[in-house]
Amino acid sequence: MNEEDAVYEIHVHGDVAVRKDVGFSALEQALKPLWSYVQARSLMEAASSIYEGEPGIHFDPQEHVLHLCWxxxxxxxxxxxxxxxxMNLNDVCATGASIEVTFYDAQYDEEDEQAGRDVNDDFVLxxxxxxxxxxxxxxxxxxxxDVVHLMERHFDAAELSGVVGEIDKLFSDRLSALASSLQLGRPRHGADHGPNPGSSRRPRYLH
Structure with missing residues (x-):
């Protein structure tokens, strides 16, 4: 694909703890869907972001953590x-982790924003x-x-134990029902994280 014709600038962000027995070569293979997409021949070749201020794809061998800001x-x-x-990372990671992916409309510019035109951004967690x-x-x-951060504007942290308990119950019920579902490792589009029409844009990560 010609990069000049790309529909999106796509930002991938997250930290994934990797099992101690997983080496760089295994991690490179797990991440092949990413680096092969940009037509690179290896993870190292694709590791840099298109923005110099972002760390890109980096594996810390001491902490055994994969850092994504790419x-x-x-x-x-x-x-x-x-x-x-x-699916590949499920096989090499040590603990659960979240990865945020933001699709920025590459065709949207300042003139569109000033004119109040809709932006075709999207966000996937x-x-x-x-x-x-x-x-x-x-x-x-x-x-x-997220919930505690929002509610602490109105309540003391000590008052929120019941809310946390209800969240725990919801997840316990979901785990009982979905423990064997393959959908657990797939992208989830929450009500607040779907397509983002309008002129308001999700801010980029700054480093």
Whole structure:
């Protein structure tokens, strides 16, 4: 695909703890859906972001953590690569983790914003983990963090234990029903994370 004709600038962001027995070559193979999409011959060749201020794709061998802050140009077909890389990461990660993927409309510019034209951005929240329980734990932790952050504007943290307990119950019920579902490792489009029409854009990560 000609990068000049790309529909989106796609930003992939997250930190994934990798099992201690997983080496760089295995991780490179797990991430092949990403680097092959940009027609690279290896992970190292594709690791740099199109923006110099972003770390790109980086594996810390001491901490055994995969750091993702990587922007590429692409199209809607990149969503299939996300499915594939999630399934691969499930096989090498040590704990559950979330990965945020933002699709920025590459054709949208300042003139469109000033004119109030709709922007065709999208946001996908992915979860990976070695087991369904680990994926659920990552989902639960992120939801608790978001809810507590929102409600602490109005309530003391000590007053929110009941809310956290209800969230735990919801996830316990879901795990009982969906523990064997393959959908656990696939992208989840929440009500707040679907297509984003309008002129308001999700801010980029700054480093």
């Amino acid at each position: 922007t590429l140009r692409g199209d809607d077909d990149f969503r299939q690569q996300l499915d594939d890389v999630c 992915l979860f990976v983990g070695p087991t369904p329980e680990a994926i659920m734990q990552a989902q639960r932790d992120l939801l608790v963090e």
